[in-house]
Amino acid sequence: MAGMKINAGDTAWVLASAALVMLMTPALGFFYGGLVRRKNVLSTIGHSFFILCLISIQWVLFGYSLAFGPDKFHIIGGLEWVGLNNVGFTPNADYAPTIPHQAFMVFQMMFAVITPALITGAFAERKRFKAFVIFSLLWATFVYDPIAHWVWGAGGWLHNMGALDFAGGTVVHISSGVSALVAALVLGRRLGFGKAKSEPHDATMVILGASLLWFGWFGFNAGSALSAGALATSAFVVTNTAAAMAALTWLTVSWWHKRQPSMLGAAAGAVAGLVAITPASGFVNVMGAIVIGFGAGIVCYLAIQLRERIHVDDALDVWAVHGIGGTWGAIATGLFATVAINSGAANGLFYGNPKQVLVQLLAVGASWVWSIVGTFVILKVINLFVPLRVEEDEEVLGLDLSQHGEPAYALQESLAGRN
Amino acid sequence: MDPTTIMAIISSVVVFGAWLVLPHSSVAPRATRVELPEMSEPTTVRATA
Numbered sequence: 403m404a405g406m407k408i409n410a411g412d413t414a415w416v417l418a419s420a421a422l423v424m425l426m427t428p429a430l431g432f433f434y435g436g437l438v439r440r441k442n443v444l445s446t447i448g449h450s451f452f453i454l455c456l457i458s459i460q461w462v463l464f465g466y467s468l469a470f471g472p473d474k475f476h477i478i479g480g481l482e483w484v485g486l487n488n489v490g491f492t493p494n495a496d497y498a499p500t501i502p503h504q505a506f507m508v509f510q511m512m513f514a515v516i517t518p519a520l521i522t523g524a525f526a527e528r529k530r531f532k533a534f535v536i537f538s539l540l541w542a543t544f545v546y547d548p549i550a551h552w553v554w555g556a557g558g559w560l561h562n563m564g565a566l567d568f569a570g571g572t573v574v575h576i577s578s579g580v581s582a583l584v585a586a587l588v589l590g591r592r593l594g595f596g597k598a599k600s601e602p603h604d605a606t607m608v609i610l611g612a613s614l615l616w617f618g619w620f621g622f623n624a625g626s627a628l629s630a631g632a633l634a635t636s637a638f639v640v641t642n643t644a645a646a647m648a649a650l651t652w653l654t655v656s657w658w659h660k661r662q663p664s665m666l667g668a669a670a671g672a673v674a675g676l677v678a679i680t681p682a683s684g685f686v687n688v689m690g691a692i693v694i695g696f697g698a699g700i701v702c703y704l705a706i707q708l709r710e711r712i713h714v715d716d717a718l719d720v721w722a723v724h725g726i727g728g729t730w731g732a733i734a735t736g737l738f739a740t741v742a743i744n745s746g747a748a749n750g751l752f753y754g755n756p757k758q759v760l761v762q763l764l765a766v767g768a769s770w771v772w773s774i775v776g777t778f779v780i781l782k783v784i785n786l787f788v789p790l791r792v793e794e795d796e797e798v799l800g801l802d803l804s805q806h807g808e809p810a811y812a813l814q815e816s817l818a819g820r821n
Numbered sequence: 822m823d824p825t826t827i828m829a830i831i832s833s834v835v836v837f838g839a840w841l842v843l844p845h846s847s848v849a850p851r852a853t854r855v856e857l858p859e860m861s862e863p864t865t866v867r868a869t870a
Contacts (some may be wrong), residue, residue, distance in 0.1 A: 651836055661844055663843075690825050693828045
């Protein structure tokens with residue numbers, strides 16, 4: 403414990419960052435909520451809000467212990483920290499030596515919260531609420547917590563191999579994006595998919611949600627420095643740069659492809675850029691961030707075209723933006739990382755260390771495989787007890803009324819003579 | 822100049838340069854005509870002394 407003194411500035415920054423990351427989950431709800439049809443908006447926003455509550459409890463009970471607790475076989479954390487036992491205010495040297503251990507814990511909690519919330523975009527407008535509740539709890543426990551331990555936990559096998567993931571390209575975005583694809587395939591397409599285009603019911607809500615996500619992402623990435631200093635500043639700058647470049651690129655590609663510059667595309671592009679810079683944000687310089695943002699705008703846009711071509715109903719394109727964006731970001735970290743930014747890390751391919759790309763590819767592959775297998779098994783097991791989808795008439799009515807008995811917009815109901 | 826900087830410059834030139842050749846505008850395929858409601862009789866505002 404010698405030398406571990408709580409730093410007030412670091413603690414303030416990490417706690418403020420935790421609050422910023424917390425805001426991302428309801429922001430995600432608005433981003434997704436604007437993209438769905440009017441009859442499902444409350445349900446969609448509610449998914450994110452519910453997960454904020456659910457995982458907050460799961461994390462303090464046992465989630466944090468599984469992800470960050472004392473290592474067991476390099477695969478999972480032990481149960482020594484269940485109920486935050488031994489997680490107090492003394493800094494933990496393995497994770498953050500200048501802030502209270504509980505500050506680190508609550509910062510990580512917000513990552514655990516938003517990750518399953520990201521998946522909800524894939525099964526929007528058709529998943530039964532009860533099945534969603536059970537899925538979210540099991541997925542956080544059996545998919546998120548192990549991957550978090552592999553990459554970030556002291557003793558985790560990918561951590562030991564030197565995989566670089568500053569703020570969650572593999573842990574958050576690949577895991578959720580790939581799981582979203584599996585969920586979309588297992589649940590099947592929405593009624594009428596491919597026959598009538600499902601237009602976003604409120605594009606302004608989408609832009610607002612994306613903007614708030616961008617704002618919160620400063621906590622996500624710059625907060626992951628776990629200190630208030632040069633590294634946090636660098637992460638902040640590259641985060642903003644990559645988001646902006648990806649938004650510009652996506653808008654330009656859509657302009658070329660569809661003959662009009664899409665504003666919703668710019669919002670999706672910004673999110674794709676934020677996703678891609680996430681694993682790299684503590685390792686690359688601002689020029690690297692421009693290239694990463696540029697690549698994210700292109701590969702994620704192409705992934706959506708592929709998803710549409712193979713008729714997979716990942717309703718809000720979680721796989722294309724988070725799965726593919728996270729994969730690009732994780733690989734790009736192995737290309738553009740430089741010790742000039744983070745002396746405690748490693749150089750990437752363009753700075754003389756090609757081996758880092760191989761390590762990154764291994765981390766990507768492991769995250770893909772575990773997410774696919776874990777999500778598939780969890781969904782199939784739940785389906786034995788609780789149907790994953792709502793009934794057809796419930797889907798036609800909309801989840802707001804069929805699952806919650808609450809319309810999103812009282813004015814609309816009132817005008818229709820239903821209120 | 823290191824390769825990362827060169828790639829960043831090329832990326833920026835590609836994006837910014839594309840705007841020079843992309844169409845100014847086109848017929849909006851999804852544009853919907855908004856029917857304005859009929860105007861009601863103008864309200865007479867009586868000036869009070």
